[in-house]
Amino acid sequence: MNDNYIKLLKKENEEYKNKINELEKKIKELEINLHGKDNIIKEEKIKNNILNNKILELEKEIKLLNSYFLPNGEKLLSIKIISTDQKIDLPIIIKNTEYFAKIEQILYEKYPKYTETENYFLVNGSRINRLKTLEQNGIKNNDKLTLVRNDI
Secondary structure, eight states, rough: OOOOHHHHHHHHHHHHHHHHHHHHHHHHHHHHHHHHHHHHHHHHHHHHHHHHHHHHHHHHHHHHHHTOOOOOOOOOEEEEEETSSSSEEEEEEEEESHHHHHHHHHHHHOOGGGGGSEEEEETTTTOOTTTBBTTTOOOTTTOEEEEEEEEE
């Protein structure tokens, strides 16, 4: 083999090495871009999951609000039941046209031990009739109702 041929082969070899290095750099760049796009896709999926969860929460809230569709004369009242023994402090949102017996039912579901005693309720010093509506009993928004226990 002659020296010129060897030089030519070395030069070609060097060119191939340079080409390989360039291609390896391009591969790394593409991998970095691909990895970056994967992260963007993952972030988008996370954002979509968060938005979907928020949409589900809002749909539940809308259903709850729709269940309280109020015809003329009906209002939502926020009341609080407190007990003389200070063991109950229960906020309730309810329609003004509901019978007081419904409030008792809600209360006794949360505090079943109070079903074992004779109880009566007061609003602004007046005794509440369980067979009348909140409005008929004179119960207004933000009223505090007092549960009085008569232990047997």
